[in-house]
Amino acid sequence: MTAPLDVLVVGAGPTGLALAAQLRAYGARFRIVDRCLDRARESRALAVQPRTLEALAGFGVTDELVARGNPAMRLRLHLPRRVVALRLFDIGLTDTAYPFLLFLSQAETERVLSEHLAARDVTIERGTELVRLEATDSSVTCRLHRGDGSQEAVEARYVVGCDGAHSTVRSQAGIGFGGHAYPQTFLLADLEVDGLEPDSVHSYLSGAGMVFFFPLGSPAGWRMLAMRPPDTPEAEVGLPLLQEIADRYTGERLTLRDPVWMTDFRLHNRGAARYRSGPCFLAGDAAHIHSPAGGQGMNTGIQDALNLGWKLALVRRGAAPEELLATYEAERAPVGRSVLRFTDRAFTIATSSNPVLRVGRAHIAPRLAPLALRAAGIRGRLFRTVSELGIHYRRSPASTTGSRPPEGGPRAGDRLPDLPRGLQARTTAPGWHLLLSGPPRLWPDERLCPILEGRGGLVSVHRLGEQSPWPGTAQGLVRPDGYLGYAARGADLDGLRAYLDRWQPTGRR
Numbered sequence: 001m002t003a004p005l006d007v008l009v010v011g012a013g014p015t016g017l018a019l020a021a022q023l024r025a026y027g028a029r030f031r032i033v034d035r036c037l038d039r040a041r042e043s044r045a046l047a048v049q050p051r052t053l054e055a056l057a058g059f060g061v062t063d064e065l066v067a068r069g070n071p072a073m074r075l076r077l078h079l080p081r082r083v084v085a086l087r088l089f090d091i092g093l094t095d096t097a098y099p100f101l102l103f104l105s106q107a108e109t110e111r112v113l114s115e116h117l118a119a120r121d122v123t124i125e126r127g128t129e130l131v132r133l134e135a136t137d138s139s140v141t142c143r144l145h146r147g148d149g150s151q152e153a154v155e156a157r158y159v160v161g162c163d164g165a166h167s168t169v170r171s172q173a174g175i176g177f178g179g180h181a182y183p184q185t186f187l188l189a190d191l192e193v194d195g196l197e198p199d200s201v202h203s204y205l206s207g208a209g210m211v212f213f214f215p216l217g218s219p220a221g222w223r224m225l226a227m228r229p230p231d232t233p234e235a236e237v238g239l240p241l242l243q244e245i246a247d248r249y250t251g252e253r254l255t256l257r258d259p260v261w262m263t264d265f266r267l268h269n270r271g272a273a274r275y276r277s278g279p280c281f282l283a284g285d286a287a288h289i290h291s292p293a294g295g296q297g298m299n300t301g302i303q304d305a306l307n308l309g310w311k312l313a314l315v316r317r318g319a320a321p322e323e324l325l326a327t328y329e330a331e332r333a334p335v336g337r338s339v340l341r342f343t344d345r346a347f348t349i350a351t352s353s354n355p356v357l358r359v360g361r362a363h364i365a366p367r368l369a370p371l372a373l374r375a376a377g378i379r380g381r382l383f384r385t386v387s388e389l390g391i392h393y394r395r396s397p398a399s400t401t402g403s404r405p406p407e408g409g410p411r412a413g414d415r416l417p418d419l420p421r422g423l424q425a426r427t428t429a430p431g432w433h434l435l436l437s438g439p440p441r442l443w444p445d446e447r448l449c450p451i452l453e454g455r456g457g458l459v460s461v462h463r464l465g466e467q468s469p470w471p472g473t474a475q476g477l478v479r480p481d482g483y484l485g486y487a488a489r490g491a492d493l494d495g496l497r498a499y500l501d502r503w504q505p506t507g508r509r
Contacts, residue, residue, distance in 0.1 A: 140159045296386075
């Protein structure tokens with residue numbers, strides 16, 4: 001009888017592809033299926049945040065993403081009587097190698113990740129749909145249906161639903177999906193636009209709403225996003241309607257042409273009641289859907305996947321206890337809730353028909369927004385939030401501070417910053433990474449070997465000397481997803497040993 005899979009990944013969008021890449025890096029036995037016959041060809045999501053670029057760097061795909069994308073660095077606010085130009089992501093991002101917002105079609109993001117998997121002999125089983133799952137104490141039996149009419153029963157220890165807003169995994173696992181739909185209808189188009197300055201994001205503000213143009217390059221030069229005015233007919237989306245809306249919001253300054261994709265849609269703000277039910281997990285849009293404000297959706301999904309993948313792989317490998325899987329929801333559910341709140345507030349302010357908010361958009365925001373965005377403190381905090389570099393897991397059970405907390409530098413639960421530059425690149429190999437700060441004589445092998453012995457070679461040691469994120473003598477254990485699990489000041493290793501004994505007990509493989 002065929003041994004059960006470690007993981008069945010359902011859905012091959014950016015979230016599922018990122019999860020598959022991490023499972024492959026850790027040698028897990030998995031399959032990835034998707035009901036669609038092909039990957040996305042439209043742009044859909046188009047913003048890749050700095051934290052996502054960092055998180056994907058370990059797979060060797062980030063340079064290719066950057067090469068194919070547009071690291072736009074300027075926002076042009078088109079106000080009633082003037083245009084205000086502001087730089088994007090120029091404050092608060094000194095600790096990353098990617099201090100920019102990358103505009104890249106989701107189709108290209110999926111292409112890069114798919115090519116990465118193909119080069120490592122991972123087959124994406126397209127045209128294959130999960131139709132039923134039944135969980136037992138030790139595994140999940142999944143019924144797959146293929147486009148040719150054939151069916152297959154697959155047994156897996158865990159199933160991860162990366163299958164979007166209408167997730168079959170979520171439905172079959174009995175997980176609620178509460179929230180609401182927004183009343184407005186939105187229009188999206190990838191097309192060419194004459195009259196826009198290149199390499200900038202363009203935002204036109206009015207009392208009726210907003211229209212945005214984002215630089216793409218592929219599959220078209222621009223992505224247009226606009227709210228359909230309530231007085232326009234509910235007709236099929238076409239170039240005349242898009243031009244009419246552009247004329248209304250921009251004052252007839254732009255010419256739209258050569259659309260390659262157009263659609264209308266309604267937005268929702270919904271979150272899963274929980275991210276796990278027994279052996280079934282949710283990630284990405286299956287766990288949370290929201291407005292595109294701030295470009296958070298795809299990035300949050302990819303980071304869900306990269307938080308979960310190594311935990312599943314190490315537990316199945318016997319290199320970590322089962323309780324590690326409980327930290328997935330403890331860490332990612334608060335992030336999902338925060339994104340839902342953030343995007344809901346931004347969306348409501350931008351689109352509400354409330355007379356007070358309409359007046360604010362038309363008359364007050366044009367005066368105050370440029371001043372607020374020029375304030376270094378406000379802009380820095382905003383950029384840290386939008387870039388997702390500020391996400392931390394300080395309250396996680398898997399984040400522990402030693403008896404003497406480090407003085408300065410990152411704390412347990414924080415993302416490892418790329419300071420000094422190149423530090424992140426040293427910690428991208430699979431496994432945990434022990435960072436030791438201070439004179440090398442404090443960290444001889446005879447002190448470290450007894451602690452690391454029997455842990456399957458999953459801990460790499462880096463003696464940083466003074467090239468460290470902490471001043472003075474300190475130690476930090478970086479998790480496989482780039483966050484610090486343990487941090488302490490001084491050279492005493494008892495706390496480190498206790499942390500490893502809990503999360504990577506000796507004798508496991």
